Amino acid sequence: xxxxxxxxxxxxxxxxxxxxxxxxxxxxxxxxxxxxxxxxxxxxxxxxxxxxxxxxxxxxxxxxxxxxxxxxxxxxxxxxxxxxxxxxxxxxxxxxxxxxxxxxxxxxxxxxxxxxxxxxxxxxxxxxxxxxxxxxxxxxxxxxxxxxxxxxxxxxxxxxxxxxxxxxxxxxxxxxxxxxxxxxxxxxxxxxxxxxxxxxxxxxxxxxxxxxxxxxxxxxxxxxxxxxxxxxxxxxxxxxxxxxxxxxxxxxxxxxxxxxxxx
Numbered sequence: 672x673x674x675x676x677x678x679x680x681x682x683x684x685x686x687x688x689x690x691x692x693x694x695x696x697x698x699x700x701x702x703x704x705x706x707x708x709x710x711x712x713x714x715x716x717x718x719x720x721x722x723x724x725x726x727x728x729x730x731x732x733x734x735x736x737x738x739x740x741x742x743x744x745x746x747x748x749x750x751x752x753x754x755x756x757x758x759x760x761x762x763x764x765x766x767x768x769x770x771x772x773x774x775x776x777x778x779x780x781x782x783x784x785x786x787x788x789x790x791x792x793x794x795x796x797x798x799x800x801x802x803x804x805x806x807x808x809x810x811x812x813x814x815x816x817x818x819x820x821x822x823x824x825x826x827x828x829x830x831x832x833x834x835x836x837x838x839x840x841x842x843x844x845x846x847x848x849x850x851x852x853x854x855x856x857x858x859x860x861x862x863x864x865x866x867x868x869x870x871x872x873x874x875x876x877x878x879x880x881x882x883x884x885x886x887x888x889x890x891x892x893x894x895x896x897x898x899x900x901x902x903x904x905x906x907x908x909x910x911x912x913x914x915x916x917x918x919x920x921x922x923x924x925x926x927x928x929x930x931x932x933x934x
Contacts, residue, residue, distance in 0.1 A: 672704065673699075673702060673713070674719040674721065674731055674736065676701075677699040677736060682699075690729045690730070691732070692733075693733060694731075695736070699735045702738045703739060703740045704738040705741075706743065706747075707751075709792075709815065710759025710762040711846075712818075712819050712823070712824075715820045715824060716820045716823070716824040717734055718736065719731045720836075726841045728836050728840045743810070743817060745809035745810035745813055746806070748809050748813065749803055749806070749809060753801075754904070756796070757901070757906050758851055761901070762846060762850045762851070763812075764788075765851075766819035767784075767788040767815075768854070768871075769823060769827075770825070770827070771873070771874060772870045772871065775826070781822045781826035782822075785874075786874070787818050788817075790815075791812070792811075792815035795811040795812050795815065796812065796900075797904070830933065833930040834927045836849070838853070838915065838923060842915055848907065852909070854894075854897050855897050858871065858894040859890070859891065862890045868889075873888075878896065879893060882895075
């Protein structure tokens, strides 16, 4: 909707000319965004990701893609199936985690938004999967998703998303689930970076307070926590469950490295 509103405005650019960051020139049509999942936070971000062919996704990032208004109505998410609620909810949590630990543009505002997003999302994700009609929990998920969207709009996403994109485009795995599959592995890999490890320690007690109280705040606790969360919510926890084999890994890695705005 965002990119359509821009392309239908007064721009003279072709779609190929606006792929990338800060390349949009012109004014869009009026735009109101009303999310029907608690995941992308797209209603408050300046990015649009589209499938450009059989197996390729590209992003358009520009100030014109910010909506005039964003409207949150939890009732619009009441009919989401539990597995969709789980995958989109973890997607929002990935947004907040990557915004908080980003090497680029991390700032006080994005940190506050990311932490509050994770608090709301972690408190409500199990509730909406257990009882989809829980309006309070649905509202909490939507607000958490919005905060996470605002966080990564100010401090961009990174490796989890870069690795997830080719999984979605080549194997047609939903975006939120792709992120969920990649998150524990990226957390464990980044544990070797001292600055990242310290930032993850800030977030572990927010996302998994019980586990942090028992096992500490090391990033491994958060990585294990997300793996267990996926198991508890009955969504896939490894690539084999979505049809990806060991022979596909090198290709997926090379495809991920092409997402240079995130890697």
